[in-house]
Amino acid sequence: MAxxxxxxxxxxxxxxxxxxxxxxxxxxxxxxTLAFLPWLLVPGAVAxxxxxxxxxxxxxxxxxxxLAATCWYARPYGPGDTGAHGPVLAELxxxxxxxxFGGATDALIGAVRRESPDLVFVQECDxxxxxxxxxxxPEAAYPHRNVVRLEGSRGSALLxxxxxxxxxxxxxxxxMPGSVASVAGKDIxxxxxxxxxxxxxxxxxxxxxxxxxxxxAAGAKGGPVLLAGDFNASQDHAAFRAVLEAxxxxxxxxxxxxxxxxxxxxxxxxxLRTQIDHVLVSDDFSVRSARFLDLSGTDxxxxxxxxxxxxx
Numbered sequence: 166m167a168x169x170x171x172x173x174x175x176x177x178x179x180x181x182x183x184x185x186x187x188x189x190x191x192x193x194x195x196x197x198t199l200a201f202l203p204w205l206l207v208p209g210a211v212a213x214x215x216x217x218x219x220x221x222x223x224x225x226x227x228x229x230x231x232l233a234a235t236c237w238y239a240r241p242y243g244p245g246d247t248g249a250h251g252p253v254l255a256e257l258x259x260x261x262x263x264x265x266f267g268g269a270t271d272a273l274i275g276a277v278r279r280e281s282p283d284l285v286f287v288q289e290c291d292x293x294x295x296x297x298x299x300x301x302x303p304e305a306a307y308p309h310r311n312v313v314r315l316e317g318s319r320g321s322a323l324l325x326x327x328x329x330x331x332x333x334x335x336x337x338x339x340x341m342p343g344s345v346a347s348v349a350g351k352d353i354x355x356x357x358x359x360x361x362x363x364x365x366x367x368x369x370x371x372x373x374x375x376x377x378x379x380x381x382a383a384g385a386k387g388g389p390v391l392l393a394g395d396f397n398a399s400q401d402h403a404a405f406r407a408v409l410e411a412x413x414x415x416x417x418x419x420x421x422x423x424x425x426x427x428x429x430x431x432x433x434x435x436x437l438r439t440q441i442d443h444v445l446v447s448d449d450f451s452v453r454s455a456r457f458l459d460l461s462g463t464d465x466x467x468x469x470x471x472x473x474x475x476x477x
Contacts, residue, residue, distance in 0.1 A: 168215070168216065171219065175208075181198050181202070185401065189403050196363040196402060199399075199401045200398075200441070202238060202239060204437065209232040212224065212228040216228055238401065242419065243409060243415060244420075245420060245422075254350070254474045256472070257472045257473075258470070259283065259393060259444050261443075261467065262286070262288070262465065264463050265463035266289055266318060267289065267290060267320075270293070270298070273467070276458055280458075284323070284325050285322070285324040286322075288321055289317070289339075290320045292320065295322060307324040310324050311331060311343075319340055321339070323344055325346055330347075331343075332344050335378055337360060343355060343357070351449075353390070353474070355391050356390070358393065359394050359395050359397075360397055361374050371397060371404070376407075383411040390414065390447040393443065395429075395441060399441055408445070414446060416444075417443070417445070417455050417472070421453075421470070427457075428441055428442035430465075431460075431464055432463065432464040442466065442467075446472060450475070455471075457469075
């Protein structure tokens with residue numbers, strides 16, 4: 166009995182780790198499981214104990230390999246430094262927040278007033294959210310805005326202290342607007358990210374929209390880029406890692422030592438949490454800090470990062 170239970174647990178975890186090793190996300194339920202990859206340590210440890218109880222040596226070795234592989238893939242992904250160098254042209258504070266159908270609009274406005282970010286990326290900003298932001302965040306503080314007024318989760322907004330030019334958006338179900346910000350004589354390409362989530366039956370759409378974000382990143386490679394938002398993907402998803410690789414981008418949270426700090430879900434007590442909200446930067450930026458903020462009314466935590474823009 167113990168040996169059979171251990172074998173079942175080991176087979177399941179081996180499949181998930183096999184897709185991770187193959188740099189693929191696979192079909193449902195693999196993308197959903199990969200979001201919580203470090204938790205594979207639990208069935209791995211249980212399987213080790215059961216195999217030991219059954220005196221199944223092969224199972225014990227198998228479980229040890231599973232535990233080692235999980236620890237290996239749970240490490241922070243990517244370099245711990247952006248490699249930015251040269252004189253600092255500007256210091257930037259960037260905030261990204263998913264306000265969940267506008268429900269966290271009041272908390273967002275409070276965070277903007279309290280933290281004074283220079284650039285704000287807002288996802289799921291419905292018309293009521295857009296109206297509140299327009300009325301309660303002074304235009305004098307954020308004179309430059311790119312707001313897409315759509316119902317439900319489809320609306321988005323970009324707020325900036327710096328002059329903005331509208332850029333080509335990424336085509337998606339939920340609005341992903343783009344802009345170019347002029348900062349200290351440099352043009353910085355800003356892109357909001359909000360692909361579909363990988364729900365059962367919707368993995369194809371999730372993969373397609375992350376693919377479009379990857380194509381954007383590849384096309385913008387070589388210049389200053391800030392790509393921020395709710396990616397509905399973590400470092401354990403191949404589709405997210407492809408975005409990083411295509412654009413030679415760095416995850417600010419990883420550089421700041423926060424690669425496993427959760428951002429979702431934030432509205433309920435559960436041990437199963439993951440980081441799907443990111444600020445990705447080109448190597449024109451160094452990362453000074455990253456901090457996750459609790460906002461009432463949403464299932465996401467906001468992310469505030471402090472960056473330095475360098476003259477390469």
